[in-house]
Amino acid sequence: xxxxxxxxxxxxxxxxxxxxxxxxxxxxxxxxxxxxxxxxxxxxxxxxxxxxxxxxxxxxxxxxxxxxxxxxxxxxxxxxxxxxxxxxxxxxxxxxxxxxxxxxxxxxxxxxxxxxxxxxxxxxxxxxxxxxxxxxxxxxxxxxxxxxxxxxxxxxxxxxxxxxxxxxxxxxxxxxxxxxxxxxxxxxxxxxxxxxxxxxxxxxxxxxxxxxxxxxxxxx
Amino acid sequence: xxxxxxxxxxxxxxxxxxxxxxxxxxxxxxxxxxxxxxxxxxxxxxxxxxxxxxxxxxxxxxxxxxxxxxxxxxxxxxxxxxxxxxxxxxxxxxxxxxxxxxxxxxxxxxxxxxxxxx
Numbered sequence: 001x002x003x004x005x006x007x008x009x010x011x012x013x014x015x016x017x018x019x020x021x022x023x024x025x026x027x028x029x030x031x032x033x034x035x036x037x038x039x040x041x042x043x044x045x046x047x048x049x050x051x052x053x054x055x056x057x058x059x060x061x062x063x064x065x066x067x068x069x070x071x072x073x074x075x076x077x078x079x080x081x082x083x084x085x086x087x088x089x090x091x092x093x094x095x096x097x098x099x100x101x102x103x104x105x106x107x108x109x110x111x112x113x114x115x116x117x118x119x120x121x122x123x124x125x126x127x128x129x130x131x132x133x134x135x136x137x138x139x140x141x142x143x144x145x146x147x148x149x150x151x152x153x154x155x156x157x158x159x160x161x162x163x164x165x166x167x168x169x170x171x172x173x174x175x176x177x178x179x180x181x182x183x184x185x186x187x188x189x190x191x192x193x194x195x196x197x198x199x200x201x202x203x204x205x206x207x208x209x210x211x212x213x214x215x216x217x218x219x220x
Numbered sequence: 221x222x223x224x225x226x227x228x229x230x231x232x233x234x235x236x237x238x239x240x241x242x243x244x245x246x247x248x249x250x251x252x253x254x255x256x257x258x259x260x261x262x263x264x265x266x267x268x269x270x271x272x273x274x275x276x277x278x279x280x281x282x283x284x285x286x287x288x289x290x291x292x293x294x295x296x297x298x299x300x301x302x303x304x305x306x307x308x309x310x311x312x313x314x315x316x317x318x319x320x321x322x323x324x325x326x327x328x329x330x331x332x333x334x335x336x337x338x
Contacts, residue, residue, distance in 0.1 A: 036326065045331075052333040056326040062319055070323045074330065166319065 005081035006101065007032040010053070011067030012088035016042040019088055023051035026086070029097040034075055035088070038067040044088075064149070065163055065170030072162075076155045084152045091192050092150040099188055100152035108157035108183035111143055111175075112150030112190040119194055127206040134210055135172060138217050139179050143187055147171050147201065147209075150190055157183050168201045169212050176216045227289065231270035238263045 008030045012019055019035065026033050035048035039061030048055040056070055072083055084100055086092045096112065103110045114120065120128075128147055135146045149171060153161070160181040163173040178185060201209075242263060246256035269276050273288045285291045 049331045049333045055331045055333065057329060058322045058326050060318070060322055062322055066319060066323070070326050073323070074327050077327075 003031065005079060006030050006084070007034060007075035007078075007080035007082070008084045008086055008094075008097070009068055009071035009075060010035045010086050010088045011038055011064050011071065012036065012040065012044050012048065013038045013061060013064075013067070014040045014042050014044060015088040016040070016044050016047050018090040019044055019047045020051045022086075022088055022090055022094070023048065023053045026094040026097070027052065029094055030084070032075065032080065034071040036067040036071040038062060038064070063166035064168055065173075066166040068170060069162065072158055076158060081155050082152065083155060083158055085149055087149050091194060093191055093193070096150070096188075096190050100150075103186050103188050104152050104154065106184070107186045108154055109161070109178055109185040110152040111145070111185060111187045112148050112152075113143065113145035113187050114148050114192045115189050117192070120192070121194065123203060124201070127201065127203065131172070131206065131209055131213070134213050135175065138213060139176065141175065141179060143175065143185075145187075146175055148190070148192075165212070167208075168205045169209050172209050172213055173216065176213070176220070180220060228270050228273075231292075232267055235263045235267035235270065239267075 008026055010019075010022065010026070010033065012035055015022075023033055023035065033053040035044075035051075035053040035055050037045040037048060037055065037057045039058045045055055045057050054074070056074060058067060058070065068085055072080075072085075075083055082101065082104060084097060086094070092112070100110050100112065116125075128145065132144065132146050136142060147168075151174075157178070160183060161174045161177040163170045163177060165173045239260065242256060242259045245251065246253075251259075269292075276288070276291060280286075280288065280291050283291075285294065
């Protein structure tokens with residue numbers, strides 16, 4: 001695959017502390033790095049520009065789902081054939097990118113699943129357990145981490161899974177849309193580094209995701 | 221079918237306050253003349269119904285509602301539900317417009333950093 005057609009999309013909200021390092025490490029594996037600053041109040045945007053990324057800025061905070069969608073739309077419009085979604089807080093290791101690219105051969109989507117680890121905050125672990133069980137039970141899938149944001153997909157798969165959720169429901173909606181379109185998927189295990197217990201999904205988000213998993217089953 | 225005087229007083233006072241705000245927001249150009257007239261008719265109509273309940277006795281009889289207060293409670297609940305639904309739709313539409321606008325501004329304002337240190 002041409003290196004030019006590989007694009008990494010990084011949504012970021014108030015991540016000035018981590019974004020430069022994330023970009024620097026990602027550059028070793030991909031030159032097209034799109035950082036979407038989702039209305040940050042800190043210097044995330046200028047740090048992303050200085051770091052050498054393609055920086056897009058939401059003037060107001062819309063949510064992770066919206067930020068990833070903006071970045072992916074931009075990348076696809078500019079010739080991306082393979083998209084990789086990655087978090088901006090440094091919890092995803094860019095050195096996994098070649099593994100994603102390699103695994104994507106012959107399938108449409110790769111889900112990066114976090115290994116069960118005691119380092120994962122307890123609330124996240126419990127929420128993940130419930131949501132994974134619900135998703136696999138209702139949609140008959142076999143994905144061990146439905147909430148991980150580290151994923152790779154082809155641009156044609158992106159057009160089919162393009163979600164409407166603006167928040168953390170995007171990960172689940174993406175899986176639902178992929179299932180609905182019979183897209184081929186694989187799962188690879190990734191290492192995750194936790195730097196902040198308070199960022200990311202909350203218990204309320206978890207309940208919203210669970211309700212939507214049920215709703216999508218009924219309404220689609 | 222009667223109405224308690226105290227409630228009538230509160231109803232009239234409420235309608236007068238709402239007429240004042242209707243006029244105030246019209247002067248501040250929050251809505252156009254049509255909006256102003258529609259809301260004015262609503263509040264004046266409400267005031268007439270409260271002041272002279274006999275004007276709605278025919279409707280109440282047709283709907284088999286015994287007390288004027290019940291008529292206002294049921295009517296108020298229905299109107300409230302319609303307004304709530306309408307506001308839900310407007311909020312969703314506005315949310316979508318904001319989202320599209322923010323995304324559009326982001327893509328048009330893209331900044332590309334220097335690609336070094338690969």
